[in-house]
Structure formats: C-alpha cells, structure tokens
Amino acid sequence: FKFMNKPKKLVFASLRTRSKSMVMGELSRGSSRPSSPSLQDRALKAGWLKKQRSIMKNWQLRWFVLRTDQLYFYKDEEETKPQGCIPLQGSQVNELTANPDEPGRHLFEIVPGCTGEKDRSALSHEAFLLMANSQNDMEDWVKAIRRVIWAPFGGGIFGQRLEDTVLYERKSGPRLAPLLVEQCVDFIREQGLKEEGLFRMPGQANLVKELQDAFDCGDKPLFDSNTDVHTVASLLKLYLRELPEPVIPFNKYEDFLTCAQLLRAYGDMERHRGDC
Incomplete structure (x- = not known):
C-alpha cells in the first residue's frame, strides 16, 4: 500500500496493528517449496489473485488453486509445483472494506487460527492479504474458502451440494432437507402465508447477510416473532439460488x-x- 503520506485513519483497521506483513506461504514454508498436492485432492476453485509479500512492496499476480484444506499458489497455470500454500483448517476469511482513496482494490484476508472466534477486533498480524479482480470474484473466493473452512463443522452450506449438506446433517438425526430450508419454510408457514408480496418483496439485506454468515459458520440462528418474514424468504431464495445444481437435478x-x-x-x- 502507498500510504506513507496519508493519514493513519485511511489505512485499513486490519493493517493498523500489524508490525510486519507475513510473506505468503510462510506458515507452510520450510527449507524447500511445498510438495505438490495429491491427485485425489481435487481443485474446488482456481483463478488469478494478487498476493502481497509485504506492506511496502508491490502485489504479485499468482495462480491460486483451492483444494480440500489448503489454498495453493503457483507462478502460472502450467506450473505443477506450488510456490507456497495457505493452510485453511482453523482459519477465518474476511472481506475488507474498500478504501475510497484506492478504488478498484477488492481485498480479503485469511487469518490463521481464528475459527469459532466472533471477535474481530484483534486481527492477527499474520493474516494473508489477497486481492481479486472484481467484487464478484472476491465474493466467490470468500464463499469457496469459507465452505472449505467450515464444512467439517456443518457450515459452508451456501453454494454446497445439496447431497453433502443433507448427508452431514443426518449425523444428528433423520432429515430429508437441510435444517436451514426446514427452518425457513416452517417460519414462513407460521408467519407469512397472509403476508402481501411474499417472495417478491426483498428482505433486509444486512440481516440476510448476517444470517447467511451465521449458517455458513456452522451456527444455527433461530427466528423469533420479531424476525421479518421477507428477510427469511430472501434467505431461502438465496440458498436455493446458490446451489451448484437446481433442486431438480x-x-x-x-x-x-x-x-x-x-x-x-x-x-x-x-x-x-x-x-x-
């Protein structure tokens, strides 16, 4: 970042506490480059991202490949040996608020060892900082990485295969549909059948996002009488819209x-x- 002559308040909060920036892949870097991933480790997502080696240096464009529990990066698409990797187990991924003085920077970070922590006030200086080409690209990466991080805990369900979600939730008892679907449908039946514009009027976007994040993090938030039925309907539509395959295969x-x-x-x- 070029913020030498800028007021401190313009620097991202997540960067203020950093005494240094971690080189990408340091967590997994030893005396040699990381070994190539197993062939059974199928790629869940791949694409170009920029990574930052240090706060004062330029960004590096690298080819990133997301696998079952690691995010690998390569010099280009043809490379078979990764330059480094970011372990994802026990980590947290966060979208960073855009700096109005630096438009076009779609930033997100992966913070090691933060799974289950709700307090983001003390972000680690060891966070891995990445930049996508667009807002949509960044959101797609964040969703995909969250699925990898939270899938072992029953989260990451938005964008996850319907079969995978149902199979996991059956560990807690017989279930024909994901808990989120049952919960939304039951609430809509109780509170929304006489509601005008149901499934047409949008819900509260910020609350839909909060509920999505909660379910994706393995939480099971409950709806009460104060919950807006249009928000619940919007959450259900969002879940169905993000399924990789329609309900009817x-x-x-x-x-x-x-x-x-x-x-x-x-x-x-x-x-x-x-x-x-």
Missing part, C-alpha cells in the same frame, strides 16, 4: 417433465370422464 429434468405431462394427461382424462 439436471439429469432428472426430462423425467420431471415427463411426469408432469403424465399427470396433466391423467387430470384431463378424469375431467373428461366427469363431463360424461
């Missing part, structure tokens, strides 16, 4: 249409029989 789509056509034909036949 692609390979069952034609079967679903055929079933619907048969039901319609049966209904037409029954109506014709009644007219006779």
Whole structure:
C-alpha cells in the first residue's frame, strides 16, 4: 500500500496493528517449496489473485488453486509445483472494506487460527492479504474458502451440494432437507402465508447477510416473532439460488417433465370422464 503520506485513519483497521506483513506461504514454508498436492485432492476453485509479500512492496499476480484444506499458489497455470500454500483448517476469511482513496482494490484476508472466534477486533498480524479482480470474484473466493473452512463443522452450506449438506446433517438425526430450508419454510408457514408480496418483496439485506454468515459458520440462528418474514424468504431464495445444481437435478429434468405431462394427461382424462 502507498500510504506513507496519508493519514493513519485511511489505512485499513486490519493493517493498523500489524508490525510486519507475513510473506505468503510462510506458515507452510520450510527449507524447500511445498510438495505438490495429491491427485485425489481435487481443485474446488482456481483463478488469478494478487498476493502481497509485504506492506511496502508491490502485489504479485499468482495462480491460486483451492483444494480440500489448503489454498495453493503457483507462478502460472502450467506450473505443477506450488510456490507456497495457505493452510485453511482453523482459519477465518474476511472481506475488507474498500478504501475510497484506492478504488478498484477488492481485498480479503485469511487469518490463521481464528475459527469459532466472533471477535474481530484483534486481527492477527499474520493474516494473508489477497486481492481479486472484481467484487464478484472476491465474493466467490470468500464463499469457496469459507465452505472449505467450515464444512467439517456443518457450515459452508451456501453454494454446497445439496447431497453433502443433507448427508452431514443426518449425523444428528433423520432429515430429508437441510435444517436451514426446514427452518425457513416452517417460519414462513407460521408467519407469512397472509403476508402481501411474499417472495417478491426483498428482505433486509444486512440481516440476510448476517444470517447467511451465521449458517455458513456452522451456527444455527433461530427466528423469533420479531424476525421479518421477507428477510427469511430472501434467505431461502438465496440458498436455493446458490446451489451448484437446481433442486431438480439436471439429469432428472426430462423425467420431471415427463411426469408432469403424465399427470396433466391423467387430470384431463378424469375431467373428461366427469363431463360424461
């Protein structure tokens, strides 16, 4: 960052307490470069990101590959040996508020050893600072990394395969749908069936985001009588919209249409029989 002549208040809060910036991959760096990931470790996401070696130095463009519990980075897409990796188990990923004096910087950080900690007032100086090309790209990376971090604790469900969520939650008892879906549907049935504009009027965006983050972090927030039903409906729509595959899977789509056509034909036949 070039903030030598800028007031301190313009520097991100997460950087104020840092006495130094950690070189990317230091946590996993030994005397040699990290070993290549196993072939069974499938890539969950890959793309270009910029990483910062130190506060006073330029950004480096690297090819990042997210796997089951590590974020690897390479010099380019063709490299097979990573330059370094960021361990994700027990970490936390945070979006950083944009600095109005430096537009176009879409920053997020990975803070080691913060899983389960709700207090972000004392961010570690060992945080890994990354920059995406766009706001959407940054949000996609944050979501994907959160899924990896929180999946072992029942979180990271937004954007996760429906089967994976249901299989995990069945460890706590029989379940046909994710807890979030059941909770939203039950609340909407109790509070929203007479609500005008249900599923059309948007909920409170900040509260939807808070609830999403809570479920993604493995929490199970409860709704009460003061919860806005449109917010709950928006949360449910968001969950369904972010599923990697629709509720009706692609390979069952034609079967679903055929079933619907048969039901319609049966209904037409029954109506014709009644007219006779």
